Amino acid sequence: MAAAVAAAAALLLLLLAAAPAGGDDSDWVRLPSKCEVCKYVAVELKSAFEETGKTKEVIDTKYGFLDGKGAAVKYTQSDIRLIEVTENICKRLLDYNLHKERSGSNRFAKGMSETFETLHNLVHKGVKVVMDIPYELWNETSAEVADLKKQCDVLVEEYEDVIEDWYRHHQTEDLSQFLCADHVLKGKDTSCLAEKWTGKKGDLASVGEKQSKKKSGKKKKKGQKDEKEGAASLLPTGEAPEETGVQEEAPLTHSPADEL
Secondary structure, eight states: OHHHHHHHHHHHHHHHHHSOTTOOHHHHOOOOOHHHHHHHHHHHHHHHHHHHTSOOOEEETTTTOTTOOOOEEEGGGSHHHHHHHHHHTGGGGGGEEEOTTSOGGGGEEESOOHHHHHHHHHHHTTOOOOOSSOGGGTTSOOHHHHHHHHHHHHHHHHTHHHHHHHHHHOTTSOHIIIIIIIIITTTSOOGGGGOOOOOOTTOHHHHHHHHHHHHHHHHHHHHHHHHHHHHHHTSOTTOOOOOOSOOOOOOOSSOGGGGO
């Protein structure tokens, strides 16, 4: 309990140090820049197009044509896919949270921030945490994220033709470069586009990502093991598997230091 209280005190000191001295609430809220908005619009557009690009669905465009001269079109190349993605893209930004412990555009990320995860853990341990924000509002959308979504709505409408041009003719080009650097931010600051979050020890978002990769790796190994066992079961009784010609490495019975 003493360690938890010490951690709470250190965290609150960190939050106070980050807040502007003598400022009002507006100083504490730093709304997203146009670079940050375009960066995450491009990120979510790429993600949405990847998700919707896996289907093999074909759309019959003859429907609605009196002369029946329409043709079958792949969904991945259709106007419907483009419309569905662009209409819902800004809602995806509401899945983001503000990570005040991070710098630059990396402050916007999905998942609970390290700061609020620590505060929640302290509350669950029975530590009384007093903040200006009521506990029931801790998980509400922040002003920064709400503005991120608002600016996204304006950007997507204003640059609808650019997104459509990329979709039809330039999908081999990086969307962040095409949409943001070449159009939305042309002649303006584009530094945030190069900012990458490499993660750090204790970062919950990074830990979650690593765990998902580990799980996929375990599933792959398990699948390989099951495949080998299945192949072995098909061999006639008493027949040994075919030699691969590669000698398996025998485990060392003693350490190299023993030989010295």
